[in-house]
Amino acid sequence: MTTSRRLADRKVAKFQKNITKRGSVPEVTVKKGNDYPVGPIVIGFFIFVVVGSSIFQIIRMATSGGMA
Numbered sequence: 283m284t285t286s287r288r289l290a291d292r293k294v295a296k297f298q299k300n301i302t303k304r305g306s307v308p309e310v311t312v313k314k315g316n317d318y319p320v321g322p323i324v325i326g327f328f329i330f331v332v333v334g335s336s337i338f339q340i341i342r343m344a345t346s347g348g349m350a
Contacts (some may be wrong), residue, residue: 318325
């Protein structure tokens, strides 16, 4: 066998092994724990802005007599 033929055979064998592994994912995925996509500081800031703006709106509506 020439070197290129051995190299090609190795690549084909590796590819064939990869083909048999496709689609073999576990039935149940295990949760990694507290892996939040957003940090707790950002969530706290968002809650602060939402609650603060709603309180500000309530105070403004109360002082203006309910007229927008």
